[in-house]
Amino acid sequence: MIRCVVESVRLYEEKHFVNLMDDSGAALPIWIGPDTAAAIQSAVSGTRNERPLTHDLLLSTFEKLGVRVARVGITGFVPFADPSHGGVFYATLYLERGSERIEVDSRPSDAIALAVRTGAPIDVDDAIFAKGSVKPAR
Template sequence: MMNGTILPVTIKGVYLIEKQGGPVPLVLLEDGAKRIMPIYIGLSEAISINAALNHEIPPRPMTHDLFISLLERTSSKIDDILIDELNDGVYYARMSVSMDEKKFELDARPSDCIAIALRCDAPIHVRESVLSAALIDKEELEGTISLDNYLS
């Protein structure tokens, strides 16, 4: 287990940033000091996170909605999400789950953790060392477009 301060973060939004080869989706996390951490994600995860942020209910369940249904049917609960490692540009996260008075952790992609956490109001945390290593300046976000604007 890594040591270090654990910080609560909020999801600032889902955006597209122009990169070589075309636009790339990213989710922006923000801590209480307004520091911003980007996580580059796939388009399907971006759409899922954006739908959760906008409280949209799809006509048929998406994968993350199915996971929430499974949690509800088994009386399970997501206690929190922790993005706790950044290694060679890849983020690692853990989802803490309570089920039948047992607690366990699941290794998962941060994008999946975020999409699920937003659907069940679970807190999202980031290890300070990860946040510090991944911080970006607001100027680096110039040219980004929100996924909402892109999809409309």
């Protein structure tokens, strides 16, 4: 797994994506919906909302149940029939409650939104990152 951080949330041709960057500067773009893009961007910028957003509500629930987000992983990718149109990423939340370890299937955008809010690490499967990442211009 490759450790990444959220480099940016961007808009391209009216579609949102989040760039996950490794320590070499290579970035993996993941297309996301506008609501989750706003949730990730607000967490990255430290903006507080008057009322809890969905991810804030989920984290409050985790806290009440004694669960913490240990890390998130981008764990799968299935290309569309026409690979030029991309594909679907899969993610896993790695949760802990005491000594208990819990894995939960997640959309990558939701996993990233939770990671940014909690400071949990974001790990990307090596093969997925190698195939989908864009290297920095030299």
